[in-house]
Amino acid sequence: MKFERYGAGIAKGMLVTLKHLFRHPVTTQYPEERLTVSRRTRGNELIWDRERCTGCATCAKSCPQGAIRIVTSRGEENDYIVEEFRVDSGYCIFCGLCVESCPYEALFMGYGYERARYRRRELVLNKEELLVSEKKQPSGYARPKVEATLPPQTLLLDRNGVKK
Amino acid sequence: MSLFDPGLNLSAYYPGTLPPEWPGGYWIHWGVFVVIILAFVLLMAMGFIWLERREVGRFQARLGPNRVGPFGVLQPVADAIKILTKEDIIPAKGDKLVYWLAPVVAFVPVLMVFAVVPFQDGALLADLNIGILYVVAISSVSIVGVFMAGWSSNNKYSLLGAMRAVSQLVSYEIPLGLSILGVVVLAGSLSLNSIVEAQHIPFILLQPLGFLIYMAAAAAEINRTPFDLLEADSEIVAGFHTEYSGMKFALFYLVEYCEVLAVSVIVTTLFLAGWKGPLLPPLLWFLIKVFGVFTVIVWVRATVPRLRVDQVMAFAWKCLLPLALINLLITGIQVLVWPEVLPWAVVFLNLAIMVVLILLWSKFFKLGGGRVEV
Amino acid sequence: MVIKTEPFVVNIGPAHPSTHGVFRMRATLDGEVVLDIEPVFGYLHRGIEKLAEERTYTQIIPLTDRLDYLASMSNNLAYVLTVEKLAGIAVPERAEYLRVIMAELQRIASHLIGVGAFLNDCGAFMTPILYMIREREKILDLFEMVCGQRLTYNYMRIGGVSHDIPEEFLPALKKFVDRMPGFIDEYDQLLQENEILLARSKGVGILSREQAINISASGPVLRASGVKWDIRKVDPYSIYDRFGFEIPTGSAGDCYDRYRVRVEEMRQSVRILKQAVEKLPAGGVRSEVSHLVRPPAGEAYGHIEAPKGELGFYLVSDNSIAPYRFHVRAPSLLNLTALREMVVGWKVADVLAIFGSIDICMGEVDR
Numbered sequence: 001m002k003f004e005r006y007g008a009g010i011a012k013g014m015l016v017t018l019k020h021l022f023r024h025p026v027t028t029q030y031p032e033e034r035l036t037v038s039r040r041t042r043g044n045e046l047i048w049d050r051e052r053c054t055g056c057a058t059c060a061k062s063c064p065q066g067a068i069r070i071v072t073s074r075g076e077e078n079d080y081i082v083e084e085f086r087v088d089s090g091y092c093i094f095c096g097l098c099v100e101s102c103p104y105e106a107l108f109m110g111y112g113y114e115r116a117r118y119r120r121r122e123l124v125l126n127k128e129e130l131l132v133s134e135k136k137q138p139s140g141y142a143r144p145k146v147e148a149t150l151p152p153q154t155l156l157l158d159r160n161g162v163k164k
Numbered sequence: 165m166s167l168f169d170p171g172l173n174l175s176a177y178y179p180g181t182l183p184p185e186w187p188g189g190y191w192i193h194w195g196v197f198v199v200i201i202l203a204f205v206l207l208m209a210m211g212f213i214w215l216e217r218r219e220v221g222r223f224q225a226r227l228g229p230n231r232v233g234p235f236g237v238l239q240p241v242a243d244a245i246k247i248l249t250k251e252d253i254i255p256a257k258g259d260k261l262v263y264w265l266a267p268v269v270a271f272v273p274v275l276m277v278f279a280v281v282p283f284q285d286g287a288l289l290a291d292l293n294i295g296i297l298y299v300v301a302i303s304s305v306s307i308v309g310v311f312m313a314g315w316s317s318n319n320k321y322s323l324l325g326a327m328r329a330v331s332q333l334v335s336y337e338i339p340l341g342l343s344i345l346g347v348v349v350l351a352g353s354l355s356l357n358s359i360v361e362a363q364h365i366p367f368i369l370l371q372p373l374g375f376l377i378y379m380a381a382a383a384a385e386i387n388r389t390p391f392d393l394l395e396a397d398s399e400i401v402a403g404f405h406t407e408y409s410g411m412k413f414a415l416f417y418l419v420e421y422c423e424v425l426a427v428s429v430i431v432t433t434l435f436l437a438g439w440k441g442p443l444l445p446p447l448l449w450f451l452i453k454v455f456g457v458f459t460v461i462v463w464v465r466a467t468v469p470r471l472r473v474d475q476v477m478a479f480a481w482k483c484l485l486p487l488a489l490i491n492l493l494i495t496g497i498q499v500l501v502w503p504e505v506l507p508w509a510v511v512f513l514n515l516a517i518m519v520v521l522i523l524l525w526s527k528f529f530k531l532g533g534g535r536v537e538v
Numbered sequence: 539m540v541i542k543t544e545p546f547v548v549n550i551g552p553a554h555p556s557t558h559g560v561f562r563m564r565a566t567l568d569g570e571v572v573l574d575i576e577p578v579f580g581y582l583h584r585g586i587e588k589l590a591e592e593r594t595y596t597q598i599i600p601l602t603d604r605l606d607y608l609a610s611m612s613n614n615l616a617y618v619l620t621v622e623k624l625a626g627i628a629v630p631e632r633a634e635y636l637r638v639i640m641a642e643l644q645r646i647a648s649h650l651i652g653v654g655a656f657l658n659d660c661g662a663f664m665t666p667i668l669y670m671i672r673e674r675e676k677i678l679d680l681f682e683m684v685c686g687q688r689l690t691y692n693y694m695r696i697g698g699v700s701h702d703i704p705e706e707f708l709p710a711l712k713k714f715v716d717r718m719p720g721f722i723d724e725y726d727q728l729l730q731e732n733e734i735l736l737a738r739s740k741g742v743g744i745l746s747r748e749q750a751i752n753i754s755a756s757g758p759v760l761r762a763s764g765v766k767w768d769i770r771k772v773d774p775y776s777i778y779d780r781f782g783f784e785i786p787t788g789s790a791g792d793c794y795d796r797y798r799v800r801v802e803e804m805r806q807s808v809r810i811l812k813q814a815v816e817k818l819p820a821g822g823v824r825s826e827v828s829h830l831v832r833p834p835a836g837e838a839y840g841h842i843e844a845p846k847g848e849l850g851f852y853l854v855s856d857n858s859i860a861p862y863r864f865h866v867r868a869p870s871l872l873n874l875t876a877l878r879e880m881v882v883g884w885k886v887a888d889v890l891a892i893f894g895s896i897d898i899c900m901g902e903v904d905r
Contacts (some may be wrong), residue, residue: 009731010468016728017223017467017665026672027226038679040701062829064597092595095600095692100700102827110687141686142701152706153683157713158677199791224668320548324886389663390734393887469734470661472887473570534741535883536571 011157026156037113039140039150042094045110047138048130052106059098060106067092073120087130089115090123100142108138108146171439197289201278208454209421210240215455216462223466244414252410255318262316267408267415270309273302274422281429282357284439284446295356296348298431300341303385306419307333310394313416314404325404328473329394332384335480340381342488346374346495347434360438368435373491373518374436377484378458382431384476386423389465391476428457482529486522545573550889551579556654563889570753570885575878582904590751590864594697595621595831598864602851603690605866606902607858608651610683611644612844614694619775620840620851621696625833632821633698634777639694639711639814641776642807646718647677648845649800652897654659656797657729659894660738666729675723676714683707695833698824708815715811722804730798739793743880743892750876757847758799759873761895763791769843780817781810793895800897830859846870846897866905870898 028035037043055072059118071084101109112135116122140147197538214229214237221228229236254260277299279289292298306332314326350370351362361485384391394404405416432438432453441449471479494517498510544604545568550772552560559579586605590598597776602617603610615637629637651674654667680687684703685693693700729735750763758769768785770778786802788795802845835857841850854863873896881889 009733009736011731013467014463016724017463018667020225021219021222022226025222025226029230038686039704040684040686046577058653060615062597064593064600081871093600093690094687095690096686097692097855099601130639139686147704153679155679156672156708157717159542159680224665225672318545324548389661392661444631465663466665467728467730468662468736469657469732470887471734472738472885474885475737514691537883 003060024132026159029130035154036151038153039147040133040142041109041111041113041139042141043110043139044094044113045089045107045136046092046125046130047108047110047132047136048085048127049108050082050104050127050131052058052104053082053085054104054106055082056103058101058103062093062097063092064097065091065093068098081146082127085130088124090120104141108143109141109149111137111139111150169303172338193218194289202275203290204283205275205278205422205425205445208425209418210244212425213240213243214456215458219459219462220466223463237390246297247414247417248411250410250413253410255316255407255408257408258318259316261426262312266313266316267412267419268309270306270419271313271415271422273309274419274426277426278429280356281303281433282360283450285357288357291355292359293353296344296354296359296430299356300337301342303423303426304333304337306423309419310404313408317404319406319407322404322406322448325406329404330389332387332391332394332473332476332480335383335477336381336384338368339377339480339484339488342485342492343374343381344434345375346488346491349492349495349499353430355428356433360440360517361432363437363440363517365507365511366435370507370514371435372515373487373521375431375493376518380437380484381480382427383461383464384480386427387420388424388461390468390471392465393473393476408527412491421481424458424461425454428454428461431457434452434497478530481527487525490521539598543568546603548886558894558898559903561900561903563893565886565889567886572695572881572884572889573879574884575889577874577877579874579900579903582900584905586905587864587866591860591862594829594859595833595861596829599694600690600692603692605868605899605905606648606846606849606870606899608899609644609648609845610689610691611640611693612648612842612849614691615776615851616639616840616842617851618694618696619842620831620838620853621831623761623840624836624838624853624855625696626701627696627697627827627831628653628825630822630825631819632702633823633825635814635818636699636703636823636847637694637776638778638781639818640684640699641809642814643677643847645648645807646804647674649804650674651798653725654843656793656891656894656897657735659890660735662729666725668723669725673718674704680707683710689864695824695827696756697827698822700824702823708818711811712813715808715815718808719805722801722808726801730801735773736794738888738891739797739895742793742884742888743797743895744790744792745876745880749879750791753876754872755876756872757843757845757846758796758803758867759847759876760797761785762788762799764789767850769841773841774843775840781813782808783807783810793891796895796897832857832859841867844869846899846902847873849902866902868902868905870896870900870902874898874903 053071055098057068057070057072060066060068060070067088069084069088070082072080072082075081094109096109099109139145142149216466217239218236229239232238232242254263280292280295280298282291310329310333311326314322314329317323319425347359347367350367353359353362383389387394405413408416432450436453436457438453439446439450444452464497494514498513502510544567547564548567550565553563554561560579562578563577564578565572584604586601590601593601599617605613650670651667654670657666658664661718668815681691681693682688685691685701687823717724720880732764745759745763747764750760750765755763756767764787766785766787769775770783771785783806783875786799786806788799833855835855837852837854839850839852841848843849848867849869850867852863852865854865856862877893877896880892884892
């Protein structure tokens with residue numbers, strides 16, 4: 001355990017830190033500047049399309065957690081009427097298997113990520129809360145048509161020229 | 165008033181005793197300076213807390229605190245308010261009197277160091293003619309406070325931290341004193357005011373080895389990286405002040421920053437020619453140099469990993485102590501043999517000797533022990 | 539007069555600033571020297587192996603994400619390879635290349651955190667780990683572009699990968715691959731020759747060659763002890779036999795060698811990425827496999843070279859939609875058994891440096 005390199009190693013390290021003192025910091029000030037997330041983001045919410053859903057419950061069967069609960073009843077034209085479509089988004093792990101497996105493209109992952117709530121029971125979403133609105137936009141995960149309409153992602157590689 | 169007239173050299177007339185022409189004499193002078201020193205120390209300590217966090221942030225490619233007030237300037241105030249509103253916990257089985265006294269014993273000596281520092285020509289609380297000896301002696305008292313804190317907490321981690329603290333702090337006192345002696349020999353006096361007066365070229369050029377030894381020993385005295393194993397967050401949680409909270413913890417935290425301030429101020433006075441400088445007012449030069457030294461200390465903290473306790477001891481006894489002795493020997497020889505030689509030749513000679521000594525020592529000494537057979 | 543001393547037991551407890559996760563060690567100390575150390579883990583046990591018996595083969599993939607949560611792509615890959623081995627499913631070419639790209643990017647990301655955490659434990663006050671997290675963020679941005687998440691990807695599927703890459707992925711990947719060697723050089727300049735780091739980690743925590751082989755260590759821990767064993771070369775899975783890369787090995791088996799092996803592996807991963815990006819073919823990314831896969835009855839063991847070691851999955855199937863038995867061979871757990879031999883005789887500060895250099899993730903150890 002000798003003092004090899006005669007102190008030059010410490011000096012080289014200190015040069016690197018000095019170079020960083022004169023570079024731009026890489027952090028973003030969160031509430032004022034927000035970065036655009038990926039077009040395929042598996043955001044913090046689920047969006048349901050009432051017209052396309054036929055009540056087949058493939059999504060409920062493919063959820064690893066069993067977070068989707070569907071109750072249907074028999075309609076007149078030999079189809080299902082969805083009476084209750086409830087997602088417990090506190091139990092959901094946002095893996096996206098339900099969205100991938102829906103054969104009618106009636107389920108979307110959400111685009112936002114700021115869905116914190118104060119009470120746990122507000123995390124359980126029923127039919128009305130799952131619909132599209134201005135505050136809930138769908139993301140392009142497994143839905144190429146929606147993906148084409150979203151803005152591209154901001155990459156750290158492109159921002160604030162931290163050169164080599 | 166003598167305070168605002170930098171041309172008047174007081175200490176030539178009244179070395180170390182009563183200052184002249186103050187109405188009311190000694191006590192007014194003392195009162196004014198006590199207020200100035202307290203304000204300076206506390207404000208600068210808070211400024212250093214802010215500055216360190218911002219600078220460490222910039223070294224790490226991020227911003228420091230910037231939410232509380234413009235540029236985060238009120239962050240130390242927020243820290244102070246947070247600490248004051250915390251509950252004061254006293255361990256049930258610890259020694260209560262010692263627990264209560266420990267932060268006080270650790271803090272007061274640090275404050276007393278500032279009594280002999282010259283802010284301007286002749287502007288000090290007391291121009292003692294044993295200035296620097298007083299500083300070294302007083303700053304050793306805070307070691308007792310650290311050990312009291314670790315002992316009275318009734319906690320194995322704290323005791324471990326306190327033991328490490330005492331061993332480290334006591335061993336680094338010796339290179340500290342010896343490197344200061346080099347400067348004293350060059351200046352011819354122990355009084356800090358005279359040392360600043362005697363620096364026609366800053367002593368950092370005449371004593372490069374002494375400067376490095378002093379920086380290393382002072383970093384160890386104030387528990388700064390690379391010697392901050394006393395409060396190593398990743399090892400023993402917080403060392404000797406694990407059990408402290410509330411205002412007592414605030415005093416330990418303040419001790420750390422006031423000690424950094426004290427070391428920066430002493431380095432400026434001893435090695436960087438204090439308040440001397442060409443164009444700007446002397447007080448501004450003083451502050452610039454203090455901030456410069458502090459930036460270097462923060463820079464070292466942001467880059468370098470931490471040493472282990474036996475390596476710290478080996479570094480003090482096997483590396484710094486012999487180098488300090490050799491430095492003193494060489495300085496003594498130079499002062500005796502060549503008192504009239506141009507200072508610049510001596511500068512290059514000293515730099516060359518420093519390089520040779522560092523190379524020699526790095527080759528031949530071993531930093532710390534290895535594995536112990538159990 | 540002889541002073542009576544006795545060793546005392548200190549608990550380096552579950553909630554500690556630098557045990558990587560919830561891990562407890564009961565250390566018997568004599569002054570500063572460690573006489574004995576007893577690891578206690580199990581604080582993060584979630585019952586993944588039992589939960590997997592009640593989920594179909596596709597639903598287990600998000601569960602495997604959470605084993606070694608710092609290297610999820612590798613976990614997914616190992617599991618999916620095992621199921622394909624059990625059921626005899628072929629994977630299209632483009633999917634194989636995409637899997638290799640993702641696995642190597644994940645290796646770089648995991649080693650960045652591993653090296654950064656080790657340097658943090660040695661005391662470098664967050665500076666190296668923050669620089670490395672900056673690079674890791676770039677990799678996570680690439681992953682987010684492909685599959686939508688930054689930590690638990692759920693990207694691999696039985697029979698391929700889940701989605702094809704978007705068109706801005708390849709230019710961004712090329713930019714990253716061009717710049718990354720510069721960043722690795724910067725880390726080397728920062729700390730490779732630093733005397734204090736050398737004093738802290740050279741010769742510390744030596745694991746000899748025989749000991750490493752006897753405790754079934756794997757990954758960088760094994761390679762730093764001098765054994766040239768990498769599953770990508772010894773038992774190549776996927777298409778690794780088409781790429782040219784080297785296996786860095788150390789010689790002494792101390793903390794410094796483990797650190798150097800990881801940094802050199804990052805360089806080799808960048809080399810593999812360059813080759814994969816050039817040769818990426820067109821085609822489909824997923825073969826036609828139903829969501830409810832029923833492999834024939836039997837058992838299979840599939841292993842890959844995950845960043846932390848040899849990650850293996852042992853599956854027993856009884857021709858139903860869920861496995862009968864699902865067992866994980868976690869590399870971190872087996873590497874951790876060497877802790878006691880490596881640590882005894884050193885000091886308290888070294889315990890954490892050695893523990894950081896093994897680079898474990900408690901999600902795997904406890905699962």
